[in-house]
């Protein structure tokens with residue numbers, strides 16, 4: 001019995017696959033009766049890469065399993081726009097019981113955009129003199145600032161926390177830079 005998922009775009013990576021599975025096996029010797037989980041980076045064409053193999057008897061209980069990005073990397077899975085999962089439950093000879101179920105499948109992409117502290121106007125992870133020029137660029141020409149620092153949020157320059165970046169932020173900017181109070 002084989003269940004194949006719809007198509008997923010996982011090209012951004014940082015994926016966590018989670019599902020609940022039911023697996024009642026009366027023969028667990030040799031691991032030949034099983035619920036096999038595979039993934040393809042190339043739609044139905046494959047190749048299908050094994051990412052989990054469940055071979056133990058869970059009785060009447062549902063169990064949860066998760067596969068994270070490091071595990072996918074270790075399995076040699078390339079993350080593309082055309083991913084599919086498939087689950088295969090099989091009963092290899094000698095004939096025995098394999099009752100398998102799948103539920104609560106979720107595929108999550110965890111976004112880890114770096115967050116930068118107030119005043120770090122060039123988004124290099126530190127607040128220092130290198131941020132002065134970008135700060136004044138943000139004050140004087142916000143469009144030019146956004147163009148030059150596309151990954152930065154101009155509100156990093158809102159040093160007094162009033163929701164806008166303007167002349168009122170200059171004193172708090174230098175106070176913080178000089179070792180004083182920071183937002």
Ligand SMILES: [Ca+2]
Nearest residue numbers: 091092094096
């Ligand atoms: Ca069997």
Ligand SMILES: [Ca+2]
Nearest residue numbers: 120122124126
């Ligand atoms: Ca900086």
Ligand SMILES: [Ca+2]
Nearest residue numbers: 158160162164
């Ligand atoms: Ca402000």
